[in-house]
Amino acid sequence: MDPITPVKQLAKFGFSLAASQFGEHNRSSSEAKLWVLMYHRILPKNDSRFALEEPGMVVTPEVFAMHLREAKKLFELVSLSDWLAKADSGQALPAKACAITFDDGWLDNYQYALPILQEQQVPATLFAVADKVGTPFRFWPNIVSELIAVKSVALQKHPLLAEAAKQIELPYSVERVAGCIAQLKAHTEDEVFAALESIDWSTELVTTAPALMDWHQLTALQHSGLVEIGSHTCTHRRLNRGLDASLVEYEISTSKAKLEKHLGKNIDLFCFPNGDYNSDVLQRVEQTYQAAVTTRGGINRVGNLHRHELLRIALHNDASDTPTKFRARLSGWR
Numbered sequence: 001m002d003p004i005t006p007v008k009q010l011a012k013f014g015f016s017l018a019a020s021q022f023g024e025h026n027r028s029s030s031e032a033k034l035w036v037l038m039y040h041r042i043l044p045k046n047d048s049r050f051a052l053e054e055p056g057m058v059v060t061p062e063v064f065a066m067h068l069r070e071a072k073k074l075f076e077l078v079s080l081s082d083w084l085a086k087a088d089s090g091q092a093l094p095a096k097a098c099a100i101t102f103d104d105g106w107l108d109n110y111q112y113a114l115p116i117l118q119e120q121q122v123p124a125t126l127f128a129v130a131d132k133v134g135t136p137f138r139f140w141p142n143i144v145s146e147l148i149a150v151k152s153v154a155l156q157k158h159p160l161l162a163e164a165a166k167q168i169e170l171p172y173s174v175e176r177v178a179g180c181i182a183q184l185k186a187h188t189e190d191e192v193f194a195a196l197e198s199i200d201w202s203t204e205l206v207t208t209a210p211a212l213m214d215w216h217q218l219t220a221l222q223h224s225g226l227v228e229i230g231s232h233t234c235t236h237r238r239l240n241r242g243l244d245a246s247l248v249e250y251e252i253s254t255s256k257a258k259l260e261k262h263l264g265k266n267i268d269l270f271c272f273p274n275g276d277y278n279s280d281v282l283q284r285v286e287q288t289y290q291a292a293v294t295t296r297g298g299i300n301r302v303g304n305l306h307r308h309e310l311l312r313i314a315l316h317n318d319a320s321d322t323p324t325k326f327r328a329r330l331s332g333w334r
């Protein structure tokens, strides 16, 4: 066994403990601050969908419920739009507020997160991908992960998928697959999907239940009175990749119009896919939405608020499965 490992683990634990105790969430302050927590999927460990998901994408229902209990001890839990509206009108804000967000509109959010939000009466914001609601759409990282899991030799047919093809020779590892997915992000969504279509990926995989919510489920979230819906574009294209202006317009403005039509409510919040944008995209989002969230880590301060570039704290299971680790993440130290 590598003798460094226990030392490293101890150092990590020490850092975690210090961050959990001395981070800003534990300090009093006169300036109102907003923590925005970022979640993707909520899945039990024994759910078959858990095994093939990137570790950074999932939190179990038990860990999510623990996060909410812990957050209630430290913060006032608020809805993002309520907090922003109060900040705008100069109303008193809690010294430390926390808003919960979910990206993508996964069906598991409806199955596992909604009952926990209801039980603990916690508000949240969910960012939906307008064209994909109620469709059998699968995000390409999931398709690549599953093709590797079934050791599909079809991956060898397209050079863009070469790194993924190498994985089928090895035992499946979520970490290595996550590495492949990170490499593939050098290409645009359209390029990766074109490569996957060219190898006829859908014939390689068994059909699974839809991964995303349908309009009834999304409406039920909204009707719970706890969940507000924001836009996460029409198709989840990353918006920093030299897309032509009409596509940028489609992703930013048409997604708002479609969600408003289906949900009968104003859609005022936006979430950048993969946290990617450039200055033109930011300007368009500023003109279209009241606020937007990024994937950049940190804590938002009312005195220096970049409302279309709100910072978030990413939560995933392994990095936050104890109250100490969760509080360490809230420190914003990493």
Ligand SMILES: [Zn+2]
Binding pocket: 103, 104, 232, 236, 273, 274
């Ligand atoms: Zn997303």
